[in-house]
Amino acid sequence: MDSGVEDGADERVRRSPRGWKTGLRAIAILCLAVSLAHVILLFLHVAPANTVSKRYSPLINAWVYPLFEQNWRLFAPDPESVNRQILVRTAHTGPDGSTRVSSWFDLTAVDTAAVEHQPFPSHTAQNMLRRAWAGYVDSHGGDDTAHTERALMMRTYLSNIAADRVAAHTGDPFEFIQLRVVTLPIAASGPAAGDRSRTPVENRRLPWWKVSGHAR
Incomplete structure (x- = not known):
């Protein structure tokens, strides 16, 4: 046996x-x-x-979309002429029903700090937030209401990035986020200065969005 x-x-x-x-x-x-x-x-x-x-x-x-979106701006004859600063703030409702709103947190500054003085900067730090905002603008235009499935997807993508990043740096609970995008013109120099009009500063404040997974 x-x-x-x-x-x-x-x-x-x-x-x-x-x-x-x-x-x-x-x-x-x-x-x-x-x-x-x-x-x-x-x-x-x-x-x-x-x-x-x-x-x-x-x-x-x-x-x-949104992870494998292709972009050919590397070969564009007219590169970016503005700087965009993307900020976020959060809101949390306490047990007593009161709402606490945080101060503005600069997401762009975090990305910039992660790229500066880095010989091999992270692709995520360089492009993820910027491309998410570009996709949001392309799908929404000047209207913050999602009229298409792609627009809704880009809004969710942008809000998830912002929520995850602010949660990683603050650690405070929240249920809602709001984004503010400040557009600053880059002054042209040399002969191009007379050909390119200065873009006015834009301070765009988006609606409050509900997010999940960040309440305690």
Whole structure:
């Protein structure tokens, strides 16, 4: 009987490597399929509009936005001419029903501090907040009401970034956040000064948004 038990154990040992190989092969095939689908969807997103991209536009947009959005401003002939300062404040309702509103917290200053004097700055610190705001403006314009599914997604994306960052630095509980974006013009110099009009300073205050996961 002991011999039979040992034979069964030996058989399981011999089968284990086969099971591992099969599992690893399945994982490799899955990763390859996802990578291929990712490349195809990004290609359809950046390629000129065609029959396929129009037909599968909802699927393509759902995959690309907001994490894989493509942007070609690196090659733009007219670069950014303004500086934007993005600030956030929070509101917390206490057990007695009173609401406490925090002071403004400068999210842009945190990103700037993380980039300065860094030979290899984080892509997150450089672009995540800035691109989230650009996506919000592109989908909302001057109206802070989300009229499309993409606009709602970009609003949620922006609010989540702001909420997570202020929570990481303050540690205080809150249920609502409000963003304020101050746009400051960059003075042109040289011959371009006469060609480019100065953009007026903009101080845009967004509505209060309810966020989850930051109350205690």
